[in-house]
Amino acid sequence: MIKMKRGLQTAFAAVALASAAFLPVSAMAAGKLTVSSPQDPGSWDPIDTFLVNWASVATNIFDGLTYRGPDLKLVPGLATSWDVLDNGMRIRFKLREGVKFHNGEDFNAEAVKFTFDRLLGAEGAKGPQQSNYNSIASVEVIDANTVDFKMKVADPVILTKLAGYGGMIVPPKYIQEKGDAYFNAHPVGTGAFKFVSYEPKVNIVLAANPDYFGGAPKISDLEYKFIAEPATAVAELQAGRVDLVIPPTIPIGMIPTIQGDSKLAVVTSPGPTVYALRFNTRDGITKDPKVRQALIMGVDRDAIIKSILGGQAEPIASFQGPLSFGFDKAMKPLPYDPAKAQALLKEAGVAPGAAVQIDLRGNEATFIEVAQAISAYLQAIGITATIKPYETNVLLNDIIPNGKTGAMFQQSWGGWTLDYDNTAVAMYHTGEKWNPYDSDPKMDELLARQRTITDVAEREKVLQEIAQYAADRALEMPLYNLNAIFGISKRVKNFTPVPDSRLKFTDVTVE
Amino acid sequence: MEGGGSHENKGTRDLAAFLIKRLAQAIFVVIAVTLTVAFAIRLTGDPALMLTQGAGSVTEADLVRIREGLGLNEPFFVQYLHFLKGIVTLDFGRSFLGGTPVSLLIGKALPATLALAFTSLIVSIVISIPLGIKAATARGKWADQMIRILSLVGLSFPNFWLATMLVLLFAIALPLLPPSGMDGIASFILPAVTMGIILTATNVRLVRTTMLETLRSQYIMVARAKGLSENTVLYKHALRNCAIPLITYFGLQFGGLLGGIVVVERVFNWPGLGTLAFDAVGARDYPVLQAVITVLSLMIIGINLIVDIAYGLVDPRVRTE
Numbered sequence: 001m002i003k004m005k006r007g008l009q010t011a012f013a014a015v016a017l018a019s020a021a022f023l024p025v026s027a028m029a030a031g032k033l034t035v036s037s038p039q040d041p042g043s044w045d046p047i048d049t050f051l052v053n054w055a056s057v058a059t060n061i062f063d064g065l066t067y068r069g070p071d072l073k074l075v076p077g078l079a080t081s082w083d084v085l086d087n088g089m090r091i092r093f094k095l096r097e098g099v100k101f102h103n104g105e106d107f108n109a110e111a112v113k114f115t116f117d118r119l120l121g122a123e124g125a126k127g128p129q130q131s132n133y134n135s136i137a138s139v140e141v142i143d144a145n146t147v148d149f150k151m152k153v154a155d156p157v158i159l160t161k162l163a164g165y166g167g168m169i170v171p172p173k174y175i176q177e178k179g180d181a182y183f184n185a186h187p188v189g190t191g192a193f194k195f196v197s198y199e200p201k202v203n204i205v206l207a208a209n210p211d212y213f214g215g216a217p218k219i220s221d222l223e224y225k226f227i228a229e230p231a232t233a234v235a236e237l238q239a240g241r242v243d244l245v246i247p248p249t250i251p252i253g254m255i256p257t258i259q260g261d262s263k264l265a266v267v268t269s270p271g272p273t274v275y276a277l278r279f280n281t282r283d284g285i286t287k288d289p290k291v292r293q294a295l296i297m298g299v300d301r302d303a304i305i306k307s308i309l310g311g312q313a314e315p316i317a318s319f320q321g322p323l324s325f326g327f328d329k330a331m332k333p334l335p336y337d338p339a340k341a342q343a344l345l346k347e348a349g350v351a352p353g354a355a356v357q358i359d360l361r362g363n364e365a366t367f368i369e370v371a372q373a374i375s376a377y378l379q380a381i382g383i384t385a386t387i388k389p390y391e392t393n394v395l396l397n398d399i400i401p402n403g404k405t406g407a408m409f410q411q412s413w414g415g416w417t418l419d420y421d422n423t424a425v426a427m428y429h430t431g432e433k434w435n436p437y438d439s440d441p442k443m444d445e446l447l448a449r450q451r452t453i454t455d456v457a458e459r460e461k462v463l464q465e466i467a468q469y470a471a472d473r474a475l476e477m478p479l480y481n482l483n484a485i486f487g488i489s490k491r492v493k494n495f496t497p498v499p500d501s502r503l504k505f506t507d508v509t510v511e
Numbered sequence: 512m513e514g515g516g517s518h519e520n521k522g523t524r525d526l527a528a529f530l531i532k533r534l535a536q537a538i539f540v541v542i543a544v545t546l547t548v549a550f551a552i553r554l555t556g557d558p559a560l561m562l563t564q565g566a567g568s569v570t571e572a573d574l575v576r577i578r579e580g581l582g583l584n585e586p587f588f589v590q591y592l593h594f595l596k597g598i599v600t601l602d603f604g605r606s607f608l609g610g611t612p613v614s615l616l617i618g619k620a621l622p623a624t625l626a627l628a629f630t631s632l633i634v635s636i637v638i639s640i641p642l643g644i645k646a647a648t649a650r651g652k653w654a655d656q657m658i659r660i661l662s663l664v665g666l667s668f669p670n671f672w673l674a675t676m677l678v679l680l681f682a683i684a685l686p687l688l689p690p691s692g693m694d695g696i697a698s699f700i701l702p703a704v705t706m707g708i709i710l711t712a713t714n715v716r717l718v719r720t721t722m723l724e725t726l727r728s729q730y731i732m733v734a735r736a737k738g739l740s741e742n743t744v745l746y747k748h749a750l751r752n753c754a755i756p757l758i759t760y761f762g763l764q765f766g767g768l769l770g771g772i773v774v775v776e777r778v779f780n781w782p783g784l785g786t787l788a789f790d791a792v793g794a795r796d797y798p799v800l801q802a803v804i805t806v807l808s809l810m811i812i813g814i815n816l817i818v819d820i821a822y823g824l825v826d827p828r829v830r831t832e
Binding site for chain 1: 555561562606608610611616679683689690691692693780790
């Protein structure tokens with residue numbers, strides 16, 4: 001009896017000891033989050049990609065000098081402060097001290113210089129990121145924790161861009177020793193999670209970085225599975241093998257399936273992507289601004305949002321959403337007014353039954369429905385619209401850039417800088433790839449002017465003027481700003497949906 | 512003895528000639544197929560534009576720079592020769608999307624696809640042979656009618672629909688099996704059964720027809736007259752004589768299976784060649800797509816060769832001819 005008691009005591013003591021040993025660890029970081037992402041970017045090197053699904057993973061691995069969180073406000077990242085000097089031609093950054101890369105290497109001014117020398121040099125030239133940072137002439141080390149960015153031209157968006165993909169700081173020694181190809185598949189940064197393993201087309205596994213300068217993550221493990229097919233991703237979510245499905249995966253039509261499952265929820269945030277039907281302003285009836293206005297007024301865009309998009313979108317007045325810098329709250333979309341539309345068409349001498357063609361991406365089921373509704377509305381004001389779906393690549397690489405579209409064509413746009421500059425230049429400047437038809441000296445002048453302005457408020461005013469001018473000329477039929485749609489298991493707590501796919505899982509917990 | 516030796520030599524020579532002829536055919540087919548693919552995919556889109564989508568204002572100079580980085584500034588035939596050289600040295604270059612070596616991607620995807628295709632074929636053979644024999648022996652009776660109706664139903668299922676239904680049933684309603692991915696034996700069941708059911712639909716009919724023909728032969732009558740049990744007659748005498756057309760068909764089917772696996776792989780997020788090809792087409796990832804097509808054509812050629820050799824194993828007449 002005594003013997004047995006002692007045995008029990010020993011067992012209890014052992015259990016108590018064991019739990020004491022393990023408790024602190026599990027209290028700090030516990031739980032694993034499994035995320036379904038629709039695309040494997042193939043490389044984790046920041047200078048190799050523009051894909052938002054690179055960012056939805058890599059934001060957890062890398063940091064930039066600046067950081068833009070879910071509220072889209074620019075805050076210090078690896079730089080603690082900065083001064084814009086010499087009319088924007090030089091920016092001095094004070095760097096965070098005591099930060100180490102995941103491999104133990106120190107983060108310092110040399111690392112910043114190395115990152116940008118690499119981005120702006122031969123290695124960066126092979127990738128798509130370099131063109132975003134061409135305004136930088138060079139980075140100079142002042143001391144171990146201070147750098148100067150020398151600019152070729154003043155770039156009002158550069159601080160935002162430094163929070164962007166190409167501006168992520170990479171470890172110099174690691175890359176020099178291991179080489180670029182190794183770095184592609186074995187990324188090392190300063191971020192909240194460390195790289196563990198990567199299997200192309202299957203998954204990438206990360207683990208919490210307890211020394212993260214922004215505070216250790218609350219979960220210990222993070223896995224991304226690459227699942228392209230929406231139905232498959234949602235099935236994994238329903239089966240409890242995935243905790244979160246990130247955009248762009250879930251189509252509007254699948255929202256009820258998720259909402260119908262008591263273990264799951266749909267979380268949305270305003271997204272970066274705006275949709276419009278743009279006009280061929282060079283040929284045919286849409287050459288006339290009056291006709292373009294009539295076509296816009298003939299379509300009830302609010303009804304489309306409510307019925308086809310299940311309310312998961314906001315109407316827009318210009319080709320940008322409310323998150324975009326340059327957005328003007330005061331600007332209102334043209335009203336739905338079929339009578340006025342018909343009057344305008346008559347004024348322009350367009351006979352009833354005139355035909356227009358709407359070109360769109362053949363693989364976007366939801367937008368095809370939207371286009372069908374638009375076509376029905378146009379029918380009601382006496383315009384016969386035919387819909388022509390293309391394979392996405394053909395539409396984007398041939399039909400639009402070479403000006404071979406019908407009177408109207410689909411444009412969806414999600415500039416990650418969320419600065420109207422990016423969008424407006426691409427859409428309206430003479431000779432741009434996305435602008436095969438229009439050439440307007442006044443527009444070109446406005447677009448060029450705003451790039452030279454470093455005063456934030458003043459530049460915003462010019463951007464708003466550009467938006468208004470584009471709307472006055474009715475260069476496109478602005479449709480809507482689509483929400484970013486996340487499917488989530490209710491086991492996941494403290495998740496904040498982000499508008500720009502820059503997911504950072506430091507605060508998330510999993511029950 | 513001597514005669515036997517020379518006969519053997521002649522046999523080896525014949526086999527060598529046969530293999531050389533097949534090799535020449537294989538080279539021709541690979542060149543024809545890859546040349547078409549390489550040429551066609553280059554007509555439909557610019558990978559540099561695909562890479563910079565959503566990049567904001569990209570200038571023509573940027574695109575030229577990126578194309579140069581991808582080796583696309585060289586003339587088409589130079590690019591193609593590089594690719595041919597790659598086949599010989601087993602170095603298919605790097606993926607345009609992220610620069611992963613293509614041989615690494617293929618090295619992971621090929622076993623996944625082969626394993627799934629093979630399992631599916633086994634599933635189908637295991638189901639279709641007993642069912643086909645049953646249908647043949649019960650010709651015109653109730654069992655035959657049922658089997659034929661079921662096979663018609665199976666034939667009319669689109670594979671993506673069948674896949675989704677199986678997932679809904681066995682992964683969500685009854686959470687028994689993983690809905691997607693390749694981890695462990697359990698994950699093979701749903702995709703292999705999906706493919707297997709669709710294959711079975713045609714295979715049952717084939718087994719039934721072949722069996723009916725064989726059962727009419729005189730040696731079956733003899734076997735039955737000898738008083739052999741029905742099972743011995745069916746499985747030992749009849750089935751063995753059905754083997755040639757069945758092996759031919761299953762072999763060719765395996766080739767077709769590799770092509771048709773794309774949809775099933777995508778629905779089940781199977782990390783195989785189909786998924787690889789699907790993504791490569793979308794991204795205009797020339798090196799990956801060309802490599803997948805090359806591997807697939809080589810496999811189909813290889814399977815045809817194996818089928819020819821397998822004849823010899825099951826039918827001594829082919830061996831001596």
